[in-house]
Amino acid sequence: MAKDYMPPSDFLRDLIDEDVEIEADDEATIARLLTLFRDADAANRDWAVFLLGQSEADTKAVRAALVAALDDADDGVRAEALVALAQRDGDLARPHVLEALSAESVYPTLFEAAALCAHPDLIKPLRGWLKATGDKEVDQLVVEAVAACEASAK
Numbered sequence: 001m002a003k004d005y006m007p008p009s010d011f012l013r014d015l016i017d018e019d020v021e022i023e024a025d026d027e028a029t030i031a032r033l034l035t036l037f038r039d040a041d042a043a044n045r046d047w048a049v050f051l052l053g054q055s056e057a058d059t060k061a062v063r064a065a066l067v068a069a070l071d072d073a074d075d076g077v078r079a080e081a082l083v084a085l086a087q088r089d090g091d092l093a094r095p096h097v098l099e100a101l102s103a104e105s106v107y108p109t110l111f112e113a114a115a116l117c118a119h120p121d122l123i124k125p126l127r128g129w130l131k132a133t134g135d136k137e138v139d140q141l142v143v144e145a146v147a148a149c150e151a152s153a154k
Contacts, residue, residue, distance in 0.1 A: 005043065006043070007043040007044045007046070007047040008041055009036060009041075009044045009047070009048075011032060012047045012048060012051065015051055021054075021055070022051060022052070022054070022057065023056070024056040026057075030052065030055070030057050030059075033051060033052045034052070034061065034062070034065045037065050037068070037069055042074040042076070045072060045074065045077045046077045046080060049066070049081050049084060050080045050084075052066075053081075053084030058088045062088070063085065063089060063092065066081045066084050066085040067085065067092070070082060070096050075107060076107065078100075079109045079110060080109065082096055082097065082109065083113045083116070086114075086117050090116055090117035090119065091117075093117055097110065097114050097117050097122060098121065098122060098125060100113075101125035101128070101129070108133075108135075108138045108141055111126070111138070111141035111144070111145040112145070114145040114148075114149065115144055115147075115148040117149075118148040118149055119152055120149055120152060122145070122149045123146060123150060123153070126142060126146045126149060127146060130142055130146065
């Protein structure tokens with residue numbers, strides 16, 4: 001996310017400004033973030049998914065909301081949801097990563113999600129992205145994702 005990209009939600013801005021870690025047992029904050037996954041404003045949805053993704057919260061409700069966010073109309077929200085899901089359950093995220101790798105363009109976080117999944121069936125589609133982005137930092141993410149997946153094959 002761009003440094004100056006802020007959500008309109010006062011609640012989300014307060015969480016961001018206070019720079020506090022969301023505790024996994026903070027049910028009220030997590031519930032409020034999950035509600036914002038369905039907000040009309042894409043920036044609110046994006047930040048809610050991002051902030052929850054940075055937390056240790058991992059319940060059935062959190063995973064279900066992350067899976068639902070994979071169908072969001074906004075590319076950024078989907079990308080954040082995929083990384084957050086891969087952090088919690090690589091097997092659940094893997095088919096979504098595989099599908100996303102077949103797109104013509106992707107968010108760089110897709111390669112982070114692929115590395116988190118670290119599964120051999122991602123190697124071939126990832127190799128198709130090697131040096132394909134033209135961005136050295138993103139290309140490095142692809143290299144790291146391929147390495148993680150190759151390591152899991154051993």
